[in-house]
Amino acid sequence: MSSARRHSRRRIAIVAVLVTVGAGVYMAFPGLGFFSGTRLPREARPLTPQRQREDSEIRARSILAAIRAYKNRHGKLPVALASLVPQFLPEIPSPLTSTMPFQYVVNPDGQSFIVKWEAYPNSMYQRFWIDQDGKNYADL
Structure with missing residues (x-):
């Protein structure tokens, strides 16, 4: 297997691990996520x-x-x-x-x-x- 192909697979594996860890953190602490679905308190929203x-x-x-x-x-x-x-x-x-x-x-x-x-x-x-x-x- 060529060196470029191994690096490509390694990058894909790293990205997959990061996505999996990120999803686990998101599920464990939903309020921390950017897309958590939580809304700003009414007082903090624009008028x-x-x-x-x-x-x-x-x-x-x-x-x-x-x-x-x-x-x-x-x-x-x-x-x-x-x-x-x-x-x-x-x-x-x-x-x-x-x-x-x-x-x-x-x-x-x-x-x-x-x-x-x-x-x-x-x-x-x-x-x-x-x-x-x-x-x-x-x-x-």
Whole structure:
């Protein structure tokens, strides 16, 4: 067998061993691999317009939960979002999609409400809101 052919087979064998060892390490410690399927924590991901909308909705839902807790304790809706601090929320969160704060509107019946916020993705104005039942609405 020629020398070049032996070197070629030796290289193939070395590559096969390295791939096998790498696969074993990957299987034993899946979080170490580049293609591990694990995602970065939400806070470490880039703030794309989609993520800003999602995070703003999460923040609005935290306000919704605090309003429900307030109503359960006091038997009525709060007059303003400031009534939720500090007992139900440490502070009133702000939407990531706008410099405007969340708006809280109680309907005239005194039993239903909405939490709304604005977004300005790509220079387009959009409004979003969540009602007391947790349903989402958008004015696109």
